[in-house]
Amino acid sequence: MNILMVSSEMSPFAKTGGLADVVAALPKALVRRGHNVVVVLPMYGDIDAYKYGIGHFHAPMGVWMGDDEQEWCAVRRTVYDDVPVYFIEHDVYFNRHGLYHDKAMRDYADNPRRFAFLCRAALQLCIDKGFRPDVVHAHDWQTALLAPYLRIWNWNGTVLENCPAMLTIHNLAYQGIYSKRNYPYLGFSWEHFTTDRFEYYDAINYLKAGIFYSSMVNTVSPTYADEVRTPEHGNGLDGHLRWKGDRFWGILNGADYDIWSPEHDHRLPAHYTSEHRDGKRICKNVLQDHFGLRHDDNVALFGVVGRFTAQKGYNLLAQVIEPVLNSMHVQFAILGTGETDLEQFFNFMAHKYGDRVGIHVGFSEDLAHLVEAGSDFFLMPSRFEPCGLNQMYSLRYGTLPIVRATGGLNDTVENYNHHNGDGTGFKFYDFTAEALYYTMGWAVSTYYDRRHHIEKMRYNAMQRRFTWDMSAEAYEYAYLRAMGLH
Numbered sequence: 001m002n003i004l005m006v007s008s009e010m011s012p013f014a015k016t017g018g019l020a021d022v023v024a025a026l027p028k029a030l031v032r033r034g035h036n037v038v039v040v041l042p043m044y045g046d047i048d049a050y051k052y053g054i055g056h057f058h059a060p061m062g063v064w065m066g067d068d069e070q071e072w073c074a075v076r077r078t079v080y081d082d083v084p085v086y087f088i089e090h091d092v093y094f095n096r097h098g099l100y101h102d103k104a105m106r107d108y109a110d111n112p113r114r115f116a117f118l119c120r121a122a123l124q125l126c127i128d129k130g131f132r133p134d135v136v137h138a139h140d141w142q143t144a145l146l147a148p149y150l151r152i153w154n155w156n157g158t159v160l161e162n163c164p165a166m167l168t169i170h171n172l173a174y175q176g177i178y179s180k181r182n183y184p185y186l187g188f189s190w191e192h193f194t195t196d197r198f199e200y201y202d203a204i205n206y207l208k209a210g211i212f213y214s215s216m217v218n219t220v221s222p223t224y225a226d227e228v229r230t231p232e233h234g235n236g237l238d239g240h241l242r243w244k245g246d247r248f249w250g251i252l253n254g255a256d257y258d259i260w261s262p263e264h265d266h267r268l269p270a271h272y273t274s275e276h277r278d279g280k281r282i283c284k285n286v287l288q289d290h291f292g293l294r295h296d297d298n299v300a301l302f303g304v305v306g307r308f309t310a311q312k313g314y315n316l317l318a319q320v321i322e323p324v325l326n327s328m329h330v331q332f333a334i335l336g337t338g339e340t341d342l343e344q345f346f347n348f349m350a351h352k353y354g355d356r357v358g359i360h361v362g363f364s365e366d367l368a369h370l371v372e373a374g375s376d377f378f379l380m381p382s383r384f385e386p387c388g389l390n391q392m393y394s395l396r397y398g399t400l401p402i403v404r405a406t407g408g409l410n411d412t413v414e415n416y417n418h419h420n421g422d423g424t425g426f427k428f429y430d431f432t433a434e435a436l437y438y439t440m441g442w443a444v445s446t447y448y449d450r451r452h453h454i455e456k457m458r459y460n461a462m463q464r465r466f467t468w469d470m471s472a473e474a475y476e477y478a479y480l481r482a483m484g485l486h
């Protein structure tokens with residue numbers, strides 16, 4: 001198949017979260033399976049064109065928007081992991097700091113125009129260069145307008161004629177809701193501004209329109225697909241997702257084991273396997289050194305990598321970290337950034353507890369790998385989690401996840417059985433500080449009192465695989481459904 005994939009993020013070019021990892025790994029897996037995949041991204045100002053060999057490809061390119069005037073842009077191109085990647089270069093929209101917001105974390109006021117333009121430019125590129133996609137794959141609200149553009153606009157006689165769209169929802173909490181003042185710029189008539197399509201409490205909802213007009217919609221784990229069809233987790237769109245029926249699926253993300261494997265991870269000070277885990281002890285010592293923790297091979301070390309937000313459950317961790325430190329023999333290595341009050345609180349904990357709590361505010365890919373390899377347990381107490389990737393990485397590194405049983409966390413972590421040592425991690429169900437505290441205590445007591453179970457679980461965890469080839473096969477079938485062939 002010819003597949004056009006359009007996204008606002010792709011690792012390593014532009015990344016704020018898991019979306020970038022998915023858009024890097026899925027095309028690579030599809031190409032391995034014999035498909036022709038083209039990815040289109042914005043050319044953000046922070047992307048290093050020289051570093052990634054991004055050259056000029058096509059200029060100028062005129063893009064018609066709803067104001068009946070052409071806007072002009074250029075297109076750049078590189079090849080990454082055998083996947084052609086095209087960059088829409090429009091300095092007014094994309095040559096600025098940050099992907100979605102400024103340094104003060106304020107959303108850019110022109111985001112509705114920026115990402116509408118990205119969608120139209122990606123389709124215009126297909127026409128200008130004669131690329132005929134069998135399916136167009138959109139990701140999240142930023143590119144959800146691809147579906148209505150393909151369904152509503154007239155593409156007769158072009159390479160886009162009768163082309164279906166598939167939409168992947170990575171996080172339903174973000175929907176692209178904007179004032180209807182932006183609607184004329186999109187280029188759709190007001191007859192489509194209805195409650196089942198674009199209109200959402202007298203505003204535009206990009207994701208809602210994408211759901212309506214897409215031939216197939218999926219989210220990134222089976223459990224999350226079930227959760228978002230309920231009022232509790234549906235963020236106002238549960239009815240629209242139920243309406244899609246068997247055109248809405250959950251397809252579990254994969255992990256890129258070319259990058260995340262302790263046997264050959266070039267970012268680690270020592271390598272190890274499921275059978276020979278001596279290198280994990282070395283990684284733990286280096287991790288303790290980096291975070292200023294006391295050297296202790298036998299202490300239970302909790303690792304954290306993530307965004308400090310309530311969605312990720314770090315408000316629960318803030319409530320329990322001091323009681324845990326006062327009642328258990330543990331250490332913490334915390335890497336992340338996010339809400340200012342949480343950053344300040346964890347910094348204070350590191351200052352107060354010295355060689356038992358270490359923190360790095362910010363993000364470092366090298367340090368993320370070290371935390372995964374050097375920790376004994378990995379904390380993901382999310383309020384909701386569409387899929388999650390870090391728990392998959394943790395399993396591969398023999399670092400047992402402690403997770404709330406929601407979304408992809410529930411799908412990928414097998415709960416510990418204290419009778420026989422089966423399982424790959426520790427789950428809790430209620431989103432409360434008390435539930436997190438006692439689950440951490442459960443893990444710590446297992447670590448000290450049933451160490452043979454910990455070793456068995458580590459071995460089992462390192463044997464688990466959630467490959468992108470498995471995910472790509474499911475996406476293939478979804479593409480065929482979108483095309484009307486299944």
